[in-house]
Amino acid sequence: MMNIKQLTGVILGGVTGLVMLGMIACDGDNAISGSILKTPNLSNASSFDYEFVTQVNGTSLSVKDMILSRSFKFNTGFPPGSGNVDSDMQEAAMTFSNASAKLGRVLFYDKRMSLNNTVSCGSCHHQSLAFSDRQPISVGFGGKTTRRNSMSINNPVTFNNLFWDSRAQSPMDLSLRPVFDHIEMGMESDEMLEKKLAATDFYAPLFKDAFGTSEITRRKISLAITHFVTSMVSMNSKNDKVNEGMAQFTQMEKMGHDLFFSERAACFKCHSGSNFSAPDDPGGAYGAPTVAGTANIGLDRSYADNGKGNGKFRIPSLRNIELSAPYMHDGRFNTLEAVIDHYSRGIQAHPHLDANLKDGNGQPKRMNFTAEEKDALIAFLRTLTDVSFVSNPKYSDPFAN
Ligand code: HEC
Ligand code: HEC
Numbered sequence: 001m002m003n004i005k006q007l008t009g010v011i012l013g014g015v016t017g018l019v020m021l022g023m024i025a026c027d028g029d030n031a032i033s034g035s036i037l038k039t040p041n042l043s044n045a046s047s048f049d050y051e052f053v054t055q056v057n058g059t060s061l062s063v064k065d066m067i068l069s070r071s072f073k074f075n076t077g078f079p080p081g082s083g084n085v086d087s088d089m090q091e092a093a094m095t096f097s098n099a100s101a102k103l104g105r106v107l108f109y110d111k112r113m114s115l116n117n118t119v120s121c122g123s124c125h126h127q128s129l130a131f132s133d134r135q136p137i138s139v140g141f142g143g144k145t146t147r148r149n150s151m152s153i154n155n156p157v158t159f160n161n162l163f164w165d166s167r168a169q170s171p172m173d174l175s176l177r178p179v180f181d182h183i184e185m186g187m188e189s190d191e192m193l194e195k196k197l198a199a200t201d202f203y204a205p206l207f208k209d210a211f212g213t214s215e216i217t218r219r220k221i222s223l224a225i226t227h228f229v230t231s232m233v234s235m236n237s238k239n240d241k242v243n244e245g246m247a248q249f250t251q252m253e254k255m256g257h258d259l260f261f262s263e264r265a266a267c268f269k270c271h272s273g274s275n276f277s278a279p280d281d282p283g284g285a286y287g288a289p290t291v292a293g294t295a296n297i298g299l300d301r302s303y304a305d306n307g308k309g310n311g312k313f314r315i316p317s318l319r320n321i322e323l324s325a326p327y328m329h330d331g332r333f334n335t336l337e338a339v340i341d342h343y344s345r346g347i348q349a350h351p352h353l354d355a356n357l358k359d360g361n362g363q364p365k366r367m368n369f370t371a372e373e374k375d376a377l378i379a380f381l382r383t384l385t386d387v388s389f390v391s392n393p394k395y396s397d398p399f400a401n
Pocket of ligand 1: 119121123125139141148149150151152163178183184225
């Protein structure tokens with residue numbers, strides 16, 4: 001059962017999001033109005049372009065090409081021609097269209113996708129929060145809590161290691177897992193899901209536009225969600241502009257940038273490439289990251305949740321990090337200050353602590369950042385925020401109005 005504290009958390013989460021960016025995004029009333037099923041408002045949806053994203057330098061990039069050049073091994077950016085795409089993602093590329101991404105958007109925000117019509121993907125992934133939520137752990141359809149902190153969604157098209165333990169290999173692989181998860185959305189069978197969507201009057205035409213026939217199948221649902229999720233591309237932050245020579249860091253941001261990329265702080269050794277993350281399989285031609293996609297950062301001496309094993313968790317993307325508090329797989333830190341304090345003085349000894357976080361004697365590193373250095377690191381992390389991504393109406397909730 002959801003207790004009052006969790007319920008209040010859900011509502012407060014909504015309010016904070018609203019206040020933070022001054023936009024309508026959160027469905028804080030989920031738990032209350034969940035049973036009122038709405039029809040999506042798609043009046044302006046046909047003008048949304050999901051097939052192309054505009055880069056900071058003004059040129060556009062096709063999402064289909066991004067899927068096709070998606071390297072199965074390396075997620076450090078969008079290396080051209082590095083295609084090593086599994087057959088699911090190949091199919092996702094071939095069937096990609098504005099109409100299917102538009103359908104995917106409706107599915108992403110539709111509470112019908114959960115067993116008791118209370119939860120959609122969007123309930124735990126709020127646009128204004130870079131598609132994360134405010135909870136340390138999230139509340140699923142039955143009021144039970146998820147094991148881990150809801151992750152922000154940032155450029156999943158490039159990733160071969162999604163989720164905190166890297167267990168999903170692609171957006172397609174991930175797309176239906178939450179729907180059938182017994183805590184998150186609880187659907188019990190393909191048939192139940194398909195029938196439920198077929199019972200509305202708006203899905204048949206959306207499926208027809210997307211796939212040529214109005215028949216509703218698990219496969220099409222999975223593809224449409226994949227299309228929407230792969231279209232979520234964030235590459236318009238201040239840092240991206242600085243990289244293109246189109247903006248300049250302030251002094252503090254520059255100091256934080258230099259510290260981030262210093263041997264002393266070593267942040268870049270794990271948070272690498274254009275997404276400040278790391279692929280599962282290191283050692284390739286692109287960016288040659290120094291670690292595999294997961295690492296143990298010494299949060300605890302012994303872990304209650306061992307992640308991928310040995311307390312190793314996915315090295316998360318730091319894009320839009322300012323918006324996705326609380327932090328870490330269990331949402332233990334409420335602020336970026338607290339995260340930096342962990343790296344500064346809080347790293348615990350653990351047999352599997354990553355070598356990048358040990359000193360010359362094999363002890364946990366003490367970076368002992370000064371107050372100014374902490375502020376600088378945070379100032380730099382804030383340059384990874386992409387306001388256009390979190391305010392773009394094409395990713396917004398069509399059930400909200
Ligand atoms: C009840 C809350 C909840 C719902 C509903 C939910 N998610 Fe999540 N999502 C989470 C949590 C928690 C994680 C991290 C899970 C883990 O690592 O074990 C996550 C992780 C993800 C990630 C991984 C991001 C990354 O960088 O690795 C994606 C993508 C995602 N969810 C998409 C979806 C989609 C699509 C749906 C709907 C089909 C959905 N989620 C429904 C809570 C939720
Ligand atoms: C050894 C690899 C490694 C190094 C070095 C490293 N990180 Fe991390 N970082 C991780 C991993 C793994 C996590 C997730 C850990 C977890 O949830 O258990 C993480 C989490 C974070 C988070 C929270 C992300 C979220 O979505 O909750 C931030 C912010 C962060 N790191 C910033 C930094 C900064 C700043 C530095 C340098 C001072 C740094 N990291 C150095 C691997 C690393």
